Amino acid sequence: MRAELTRLGISETREAAEVDTALEEAGEGTTLVVINSVCGCAAANARPAVAMALQSPVKPDRAFTVFAGQDLDATARVREHLAGIPPSSPFIALLKDGDPVYVVERRHIEGRSASAIAADLVTAFENFCGENGAAASAPSRPEVEDAPASTDLPPTFRSIL
Numbered sequence: 001m002r003a004e005l006t007r008l009g010i011s012e013t014r015e016a017a018e019v020d021t022a023l024e025e026a027g028e029g030t031t032l033v034v035i036n037s038v039c040g041c042a043a044a045n046a047r048p049a050v051a052m053a054l055q056s057p058v059k060p061d062r063a064f065t066v067f068a069g070q071d072l073d074a075t076a077r078v079r080e081h082l083a084g085i086p087p088s089s090p091f092i093a094l095l096k097d098g099d100p101v102y103v104v105e106r107r108h109i110e111g112r113s114a115s116a117i118a119a120d121l122v123t124a125f126e127n128f129c130g131e132n133g134a135a136a137s138a139p140s141r142p143e144v145e146d147a148p149a150s151t152d153l154p155p156t157f158r159s160i161l
């Protein structure tokens with residue numbers, strides 16, 4: 001589960017100090033942050049979406065990951081930096097000059113295909129990365145319905161968020 005991201009060239013941060021270093025580097029340019037997880041939506045949707053999106057010609061300058069539920073201090077440090085954004089895992093954020101400009105929360109991942117999530121990420125890369133990338137006054141999110149897209153779930157199903 002860790003290797004799915006690190007083999008893409010995403011740096012793994014397992015300690016709070018490593019996150020501090022990664023966030024310091026994120027102060028300039030664009031950085032993709034992935035909070036990894038053992039859940040099925042991370043395996044089926046989030047990690048494959050990140051892999052697909054990173055094939056785009058426009059992509060962030062750097063990327064790092066933490067593993068929720070395993071690297072507790074590192075995950076907490078990332079979440080401290082993302083104050084005001086509800087914690088979730090899996091989770092993907094695009095930072096520009098250290099500030100979050102695009103976030104994909106668990107509710108934007110559950111019940112959606114990896115290719116749809118990848119398309120959202122590519123659009124964010126095109127909007128915020130590279131020389132023509134814009135700044136944002138607040139982070140944006142994918143426009144998806146709050147309910148899971150799958151009709152195989154019982155009507156009582158609710159996301160954990």
